[in-house]
Amino acid sequence: MRFSIYRYNPETDAEPRMQRFELESVSRGMMLLDALLRFKEQDESLVFRHACGEGHCGADGVNVNGVNVLACTTRLSILREPVQVTPLPGLPVIRDLVVDMEAFFSQYRAVRPYLIADDPEPEVERRQSPEQRAGLDGSFECILCACCTTQCPSWQNNPERYLGPAALLQAWRFLNDSRDTATEERLNDLAGPYALFRCRTVMNCVNVCPKDLNPTEAIGRIRRLMLKSSL
Amino acid sequence: MMGSGITPWLLQRLSSVYLGLYGSCIAICWMGRPAPDHAAWTAWVGQPWVSLGMGLFVLALLLHLWVGLRSLLMDWVTRTAVRAALNGLLLIGLTGVGLWALRTLWRAGL
Numbered sequence: 001m002r003f004s005i006y007r008y009n010p011e012t013d014a015e016p017r018m019q020r021f022e023l024e025s026v027s028r029g030m031m032l033l034d035a036l037l038r039f040k041e042q043d044e045s046l047v048f049r050h051a052c053g054e055g056h057c058g059a060d061g062v063n064v065n066g067v068n069v070l071a072c073t074t075r076l077s078i079l080r081e082p083v084q085v086t087p088l089p090g091l092p093v094i095r096d097l098v099v100d101m102e103a104f105f106s107q108y109r110a111v112r113p114y115l116i117a118d119d120p121e122p123e124v125e126r127r128q129s130p131e132q133r134a135g136l137d138g139s140f141e142c143i144l145c146a147c148c149t150t151q152c153p154s155w156q157n158n159p160e161r162y163l164g165p166a167a168l169l170q171a172w173r174f175l176n177d178s179r180d181t182a183t184e185e186r187l188n189d190l191a192g193p194y195a196l197f198r199c200r201t202v203m204n205c206v207n208v209c210p211k212d213l214n215p216t217e218a219i220g221r222i223r224r225l226m227l228k229s230s231l
Numbered sequence: 232m233m234g235s236g237i238t239p240w241l242l243q244r245l246s247s248v249y250l251g252l253y254g255s256c257i258a259i260c261w262m263g264r265p266a267p268d269h270a271a272w273t274a275w276v277g278q279p280w281v282s283l284g285m286g287l288f289v290l291a292l293l294l295h296l297w298v299g300l301r302s303l304l305m306d307w308v309t310r311t312a313v314r315a316a317l318n319g320l321l322l323i324g325l326t327g328v329g330l331w332a333l334r335t336l337w338r339a340g341l
């Protein structure tokens with residue numbers, strides 16, 4: 001199986017290049033991460049992130065033939081040859097397939113992804129009914145892999161001002177939490193034409209999310225909540 | 232501040248509902264009838280409800296256009312000064328089209 005992999009070391013290379021690799025035998029169920037690990041045995045200088053290898057940590061997001069995926073959950077058998085592997089688009093490359101995620105995480109931090117509860121602390125814990133808890137399904141499962149945000153054309157056009165699908169999904173996760181009391185401030189943080197309203201429902205985020213989450217729907221819900229609270 | 236994001240978004244949705252409804256009404260009204268000549272068209276538009284509806288249609292269309300094109304500029308024009316200039320031109324152009332449509336409707340008896 002033929003691969004073409006992005007190589008770039010900003011400290012020594014004038015320009016990025018694509019390096020060819022070949023995999024002699026592809027066993028059943030083999031994932032892209034397995035292939036990358038083989039290539040690293042062939043060429044130790046190849047750099048990429050990986051950790052859990054099971055789609056839980058979100059460390060090994062890469063772009064394959066134009067589509068963002070997690071290397072560890074992408075079967076080689078579904079890929080078209082030559083398989084082009086490049087870093088997640090729109091983020092500065094540190095080296096080869098490793099990108100600097102700081103911009104992504106600072107947008108995540110901007111939505112204050114933690115519970116804010118001003119009411120007096122209860123004796124035991126802040127309770128939720130099973131229904132209220134169920135309302136958080138589909139948002140808390142995000143593993144912050146950045147596949148969605150970096151595949152979003154609106155984010156690529158305005159990476160500094162549009163928060164992007166991953167951060168907005170987390171904004172909704174806390175806006176929708178029955179225990180959170182900071183709805184007003186959270187909505188104010190998202191006000192204006194850029195932070196939330198650059199989403200044009202392209203839905204690339206939904207297509208690429210390895211956890212099958214739906215940030216577009218969350219963005220729509222935030223807008224409806226904002227409308228309700230501003231009426 | 233909240234308004235600068237939510238208001239255009241709401242305007243875009245409301246205007247599209249009106250455009251759809253009024254467009255469908257016009258289509259139903261004229262279905263199966265021959266294309267009108269100028270006199271028949273003027274007489275038809277001269278009816279107060281038709282001209283009022285058409286005036287609102289033009290307004291909704293221009294608002295819808297403004298939100299869509301403003302979004303395009305926000306997406307693709309990164310330089311603030313250039314974007315402001317293009318937004319200004321856009322507003323002037325859309326206002327011109329609106330006034331021209333108003334004049335046409337006025338002449339037809341609004």
Ligand code: SF4
Nearest residue numbers: 142143145146148209
């Ligand atoms: S929403 Fe999905 S694609 Fe986006 S960061 Fe979370 S897990 Fe990754």
